[in-house]
Amino acid sequence: MGTQKNDILQGTLALLVLKTLAPNRRMHGYAIATHVRRVSDHLLRVEEGSLYPALHRMEQQGWLKSEWGVTEKNREARFYSVTPKGRRRLAEEEESWTRLTTGVGRVLRYV
16 A cells, blocks of 8 residues: 655645735745645645745745744744735646646546
């Protein structure tokens, strides 16, 4: 019996982060990872080793902006939010994801 792997597929992390932050949310990294895990009913797991470099890249690309703040546990953390450029990228990522899942679905249904 194999072990189930629920790590995020390569390339979907940006989509999940942008979607998480899109409703004008401002969240720190741990809260983003927790949100994805909770909303996916623990089917998806975002590892810190993938998340923080991705957040940094997305900020460099202008999709996110960040500012320092204090968490609910009174700790300093970087809080991220989506920029207008990030909202445009989210629309592109959602369209791409829809095309991908449609194509995979067709292959899986092929007899």
